[in-house]
Amino acid sequence: MSIDLARARADTPATARLLHFNNAGAGLMPAPVLETVIKHLHLEAEIGGYEAAATAAERHQRVYDSIATFLNCHRDEVALVENATVAWQLAFHSLQLQAGDRILTGEAEYASNYISFLQVAHARGVEVAVVPSDEEGVFSVTALERMIAPSVKLIAVTHVPTNGGLVNPAAAIGKVARAHKIPYLLDACQSIGQLAIDVDAIGCDMLSATGRKYLRGPRGTGFLYVRRALLQQLEPPFIDLQGATWVAPDRYELRPDARRFENWESYIAGQLGLGAAVDYALGWGLHAIAARLVSLADMLRTRLGAIPGVTLRDLGRQRCGIVSFTMAGHESREIVAALRRQQINISASGPSSTLLDALARKLPELLRASVHYYNSEAEVDRFAQAIEKIARGR
Template identity: 60%
Template sequence: MNPRFPETAMPIALERLRADTPGIANRIHLNNAGAALMPRPVIEAMKDYLTREGDIGGYEAAGEAAARLDGVYDSVARLINARRDEIALMENATIAWQMAFYALSFQPGDRILTTRAEYGTNYVGFLQVARRTGATIEVIPDDAQGRLDPVALEGMIDGKVRLIAISWIPTNGGLVNPAAEVGAIARRHGIPYLLDACQALGQMPVDVEAVGCDMLSATGRKFLRGPRGTGFLYVRRSVLVTLEPPMIDHFGATWVARDRYELRDDARRFETWENNYAARLGLGVAVDYALDIGLEAIAARCAILSRRLRDGLAAIPGVEIRDLGPGPSAIVSFTVEGRQAEEIKRRAAEKSINISTSQPSSTLLDALARGLPTLVRASPHYYNNEDEIDALVELIGTMRG
C-alpha cells in the first residue's frame, strides 16, 4: 500500500468513468504521464464551444461564454487550495514555469538549488540564466532512497540562495520528492520556491498552502485529463506583487500614459490577451471532473494499479524497475534485458497498448549518475482496469520468453 494515499479512500465508480472515456474502446492507454485520455464531458465542452464559434463568431462566442470562462479560475484555485487572483491560465506548463522563473532577477554569485532528477526544459533555463547573470546552479543531494534530502537542503542554505526550484515528480519515473518539507525550509529562510507539479496534478492531492510553494506550474494534458495546449501558473499573492513578467502585452498591463504602463494586480499579469477559449473550457471541465471524483480516491486507485504493474513486471526475469523512493507515483519506469525501449514501445503499439519512453536527456543528471539508458515508461490512471495492467505485463513476459 502507498502510505501517502491509503486504500481506504472512497472507491471510484470505475464502470461509469470508463463509460465516460471513449478512447478505451480503441487502446489500452498507459501513457497518462504523456497525455491522458480526455473524458467525454471535456471533449463535448470543447466541441460545443467550437461549433458556437463557427455559428456566431469567435469574439461573440467568448462573450456568450464569459461566465463559464471566468469560472475556470475558480475551479483551478479550488483544485490547489489557492485564491483565484493567484492563478494565470497559460498555453502550457513550460510557458507557465518560464514566466515565473524569468520574472526573478539574478546576480553574480546567486545560487539556484535544484534536484538531480530535474526536468531538462527547466535545467536548460537554469543554464541560460547562469550564463547571462553569473548565478550558479547547485544540486541538492538525495537521501538513501533517492529522494531530495531535506536535511542536506537545510545545510546548503545561506544568504546567496536566490531560488529553490524542483520537480515534485520527475518525468523519468515514480519518484515523489518531499515537496512540503522543501516548502517549510524555503519559508523559514524567506527563499522563493518554484515547484513543477506537471506529473503530480491530477494523480494526487495538491495543496499549495500545505506544500508551501510560492510558484507552481502545471499542465492540463497529463493526469488531469484535460486538453493539450493548456496549463496554469500559481503565484502566491505576497510574491506576485513583487514580480514583473519577462514579457507583457496590453492585457497583462494597461497603457496609462505616453511613457507609462501599470501591471494588473493579479496573476493574470502573466497572461496575454489571445488564447484558445475552447481549450480553456476543456481545462475547466477536466478540473471539475477530477474534483467530483475526489483526489484522494484518484490517488488511492493510482497506487493500486501502479503497484500491480510494478509487482507484475518485477516478477519477470530480466526486467528491472528503475523507480526510486518510497511510495512511488503512477509513473512506472523499467528496462528489459536485451531489448531497447523503443522496440518495447513499438511492440506494445502493435497490441494497441500505449506506453512511452524516457530519454536520458530529459533528466540528464539523474541518467548520468545512475547510468540509465532510455527507459520504458508506463503510467496507469484511475480509469484503467486490472486487465489492462495485466495485458502489458503479459506482453513484456512474452518478450523475455
C-alpha cells in the same frame, strides 16, 4: 470515496479498444471535457471567435474558481497559459536573478528547467547548486538545510520527475523555504491530477502545471499559480495588454493579480475544457484518484518485477502512478512500437530528459508505463503478459 471503474471507463470510450498506459504523456480526455471543447469550437464557427468568447465569458471566469478550489488558493493567484513549460518559464524568468545569486535544485530536475538554469548562469553569472538525493533517491531535505545561505534566491524542484515513480517531499521542502523566506518554485507537471495538491500545505510560492497529462484536459493548456505575497515583486519577462494597461504615453501598469502573466490571445475552447477537466477530477475526489493510481502502479510493479530480464527503475519512499523499467536485450523505442501495434500505449524517457539522474544512475532510455484511475486490473494483467512475451522473444 472510491472510484466507480465502470463509470470512469464509460466516460472514456477509447478504453473499449485501447490500453492506455501513457497518462504521464497525455491522459485520455473524458467525454465531458471533449464535449466542452467541441461545443465551444462549434460556437466559434457559428458566430465568430470574439462573439463566442463573450458568450462564454462567465463560464470562462469560473475556470479560475475551479483551479483555486483544486489548489486551495485564491482565484487571483491563478493564470491560464499554454502549457506547464510556459508557466514555469514565466515564473522563473520573472525573478530577475543576478550574478552571485544561487539556485538550489534536485538531481531529478527536468531538462527544460535545467536548461533555463544554465541560460541565466551563462548570461548573468547565477550559480546553480544541486541538492543531493538521499539513499532512496529522494531529494534530501537535510542536505537542503545545510546548503541554505544568504546567496540562495530560489529553490526550484520537480515534484514528480518525468522518468519514474518518485514523489519528492514537496511540503518538507516548503517548510525550509518558508523558514528562510526563499522563493520556492514547484514543477507539478506530472503530479497535478494524480496527487492532491494543496499549495498552502506545500508552501510553494509558484507552481506550474499542464492540462494534458493526469488532469485529462486538452493539449495546449496549463496554468501558473503565484502566491499573493510574492506576486507584487514579480514582473513577467514579457507582457501585453492582458497583463498590463497602457495608461500614459510613457507608462504602463501591471495587473494586480496573477493574470499579469497571461497573453490576451488564448485558446478559449481549451481553457474551458481545462476547467471541465478540473471539475471532473474534483467530482471523483483527488484522494480517491491518488489511492487508485498507487494501487494500480504497485500491482504493475509487482507483475513486471517477476518477469525475467525486466528491471524496475523507480526510486523513493512515496511512489505514484508512473512505472519505469528496462528490458535486457531490447531497445525501448522498439518495445513502444511493438506494443502500439497491439493497441497498447506507453512511452520512452531518454537520459537527456533528466540528465543528472541518468548520469548518476547510468540509466539508458527507460520505458514508462503510467496508469490512471480509469485503467483496470485486467489491463495490468494484459500489459504484463505482453511484456513477458516480448521478453521471451515470442
